[in-house]
Amino acid sequence: MIDLYTWPTPNGFKISIFLEEAGFEYNVIPVNIREGDQFDPDYLKISPNNKMPAIIDHDGPDGEPYSMFESGAILLYLGEKTGKFLPKDTRGRFLVTQWLMFQMAHIGPMLGQNHHFRGYSPEPIPYAIERYTNEATRLYGVLDRRLGEVEYLAGDYSIADMAVMPWLRSHERQGQDLNDFPQVKRWFEAINDRPAVKRGLEVLADRRAVPKEIDPKTRAILFGNQTELAKGTG
Numbered sequence: 001m002i003d004l005y006t007w008p009t010p011n012g013f014k015i016s017i018f019l020e021e022a023g024f025e026y027n028v029i030p031v032n033i034r035e036g037d038q039f040d041p042d043y044l045k046i047s048p049n050n051k052m053p054a055i056i057d058h059d060g061p062d063g064e065p066y067s068m069f070e071s072g073a074i075l076l077y078l079g080e081k082t083g084k085f086l087p088k089d090t091r092g093r094f095l096v097t098q099w100l101m102f103q104m105a106h107i108g109p110m111l112g113q114n115h116h117f118r119g120y121s122p123e124p125i126p127y128a129i130e131r132y133t134n135e136a137t138r139l140y141g142v143l144d145r146r147l148g149e150v151e152y153l154a155g156d157y158s159i160a161d162m163a164v165m166p167w168l169r170s171h172e173r174q175g176q177d178l179n180d181f182p183q184v185k186r187w188f189e190a191i192n193d194r195p196a197v198k199r200g201l202e203v204l205a206d207r208r209a210v211p212k213e214i215d216p217k218t219r220a221i222l223f224g225n226q227t228e229l230a231k232g233t234g
Contacts, residue, residue, distance in 0.1 A: 002026040002027070002058070003026070003027045004016065004019065004026050004027065004028050005043065005046065005053055005055065005056075006028060006053040006203065006204065007033050007052050007207070008207055008208040010166035010167040011071045011108065011166075012071075012203070012204075013203070014071045014162050014166055015055065015071060017196065017197050017201070018078050018085065018159065019078075020196040020197070020199045021194075022082045022084050022085070024078075030204055031043065031052040031053075032207075033052065045067075046067045046069060048069065049070075051070075053074065057077075072100055072101070072103070075159040075163060076100070079096075079158075085159045085162070086159055092155075095155070096159060096160050099146075099153040100160045102160075102164075103160065103163040103167070104163070106139055107139055107163075107167050108167060110136060111167050111170075113132045114136045114173075118133070118175065136174045136175060136176055137176065140180075140181045143183075143187075144183045145183075146183075152187065157191075161187075161191055162197075165191045165192070165197075
């Protein structure tokens with residue numbers, strides 16, 4: 001059994017999608033990042049960087065419980081544990097790993113900054129909006145070229161696809177039109193049609209709604225303004 005500590009975000013959905021695809025039994029433990037659950041001392045023992053998702057595998061190495069944080073590392077662990085969606089041969093394994101690292105190093109950080117400056121910044125900063133929208137367009141182009149060569153990012157469906165796809169669900173908020181990237185659109189729709197993916201995206205989906213206005217305390221919790229948190233604003 002696996003305990004999944006999560007919230008309905010792209011990084012959280014990566015893991016719920018894998019668990020559904022692999023047929024795992026798992027418990028969902030919400031980590032409400034708007035209310036500061038990620039800073040709870042017990043949670044920090046599992047995820048010291050106060051981010052989610054995290055897992056506890058109660059049947060970990062040597063049969064002992066094992067906790068993990070960082071979504072990319074969790075996907076590698078689960079892929080190795082199950083022998084699914086991560087090739088065993090060196091070439092195949094590292095091809096998947098390259099595209100997983102592409103998501104971790106570029107897709108997540110850059111599209112995350114795009115979300116922030118296009119939707120969460122207290123005031124518009126034109127340079128930042130242009131910078132991250134342009135970078136999002138570049139990254140979509142990288143994906144489109146790759147997917148013009150192969151059906152999935154590493155050839156066969158893998159943890160790399162599970163890692164990237166959830167980040168593209170907000171493409172309109174990122175200033176992107178999937179019609180401009182036909183290979184990405186083909187791939188995106190194919191993954192979203194998978195029954196296990198649909199189930200994975202339903203995890204805590206009813207809590208996903210983002211308020212139009214974010215109060216100062218919630219903003220401080222979400223974006224790490226420790227000064228405001230100390231004031232107890234909101």
